[in-house]
Amino acid sequence: MLVRHGATAWNAEGRFTTRTDVELSTEGADQAAEAARGLAATQIDRVVCSPLLRARATGEAIAAAAPGDPPVTVDERLREIDAGPFEGLTGAEIEAGPLAAVFHRWRSETDPAWPDGTETYDAAVARAGSFFADVRELPGTTVAATHGSLARVLVTAVVLGIAPGLHRRMWLDHCHCAVVALDHSPPRLVALNVAARNIGV
Numbered sequence: 001m002l003v004r005h006g007a008t009a010w011n012a013e014g015r016f017t018t019r020t021d022v023e024l025s026t027e028g029a030d031q032a033a034e035a036a037r038g039l040a041a042t043q044i045d046r047v048v049c050s051p052l053l054r055a056r057a058t059g060e061a062i063a064a065a066a067p068g069d070p071p072v073t074v075d076e077r078l079r080e081i082d083a084g085p086f087e088g089l090t091g092a093e094i095e096a097g098p099l100a101a102v103f104h105r106w107r108s109e110t111d112p113a114w115p116d117g118t119e120t121y122d123a124a125v126a127r128a129g130s131f132f133a134d135v136r137e138l139p140g141t142t143v144a145a146t147h148g149s150l151a152r153v154l155v156t157a158v159v160l161g162i163a164p165g166l167h168r169r170m171w172l173d174h175c176h177c178a179v180v181a182l183d184h185s186p187p188r189l190v191a192l193n194v195a196a197r198n199i200g201v
Contacts, residue, residue, distance in 0.1 A: 001143045002151040002178040003062065003196070005054040006031035011174070014090045018080040018147075023053050031175040032058040036065035038196030044070045045140030048131075050078035050147060058175065059145030062196075070143075077127040080147035084117025109165035121153065121164040128154040136182050148172050155180070159189050 006028030010017040024032060035058065044066040049059035051074045063072045086094060086103060094103045105113035114120050128150060135142050144151075152167035155178050172178060172193050179191040179199060191199065 001141065001180070001199070002154065002172075003035060003058060003143055003145050004148050004151055004172045004174055004176060005050075005052075005058040005145060006035075007174045008054055010088070014092075015088050016083040016086045016090075018083040018087055018149075020087060021053050024057050028054065028174065029057070032061040035175040035196040036061040039143070039199065040065040040067070042199065043067065043141060044143050046070050046138070047072045047143045047145060048075050048078065048135075049073070049145040050080065050150075051076055052079065052147075055145045055147060059143065062143055062145065075131060077131040078144055078146040078150065081124045081149045081153065082117065082119040084115055084119075086118075107168070109163070109168060112165060121157070124150060124153050125157045125164055129158045132158050136187070151178055155189060155192065159187055161186070
């Protein structure tokens with residue numbers, strides 16, 4: 001199960017938030033607590049988090065409410081996809097500045113260009129795929145507390161086997177989940193952008 005972290009102040013302002021270690025806002029902490037309550041009756045065997053504070057706080061809240069005190073570990077492979085020069089900027093700021101044309105090429109679904117500092121789809125898919133391959137070998141249920149873009153790229157490219165650029169046609173709200181069943185080959189996407197309270201695993 002992939003869970004997007006709770007909201008931050010930068011999210012509320014519409015700023016690209018990837019490598020910057022922004023903490024959960026009050027709203028985000030409330031979302032994480034609600035997700036934890038929603039999953040409190042779910043058997044969770046382990047929680048794996050991105051190292052960034054917003055994802056770690058979300059994962060730790062879920063683990064604290066789960067039965068059986070599941071372990072929490074940090075995995076660098078769950079970091080958000082690096083937005084490079086767009087980090088910290090809003091869409092309006094980018095459109096009004098010198099990066100507008102580069103931004104549009106970067107956002108292309110079919111033929112993106114990668115300005116210095118951005119992470120390519122190939123790199124993101126490689127680390128997401130490596131994480132997924134390791135998790136598939138584990139028994140029980142894993143909750144991965146991660147980020148919106150990386151979670152969607154994992155779903156598109158690794159689970160569904162389609163072009164990673166198509167992740168922009170999907171959405172994952174804060175503290176909502178993508179549920180992947182691993183007891184099938186190939187794995188199946190069971191739910192996308194579902195609130196934790198609506199999940200029965």
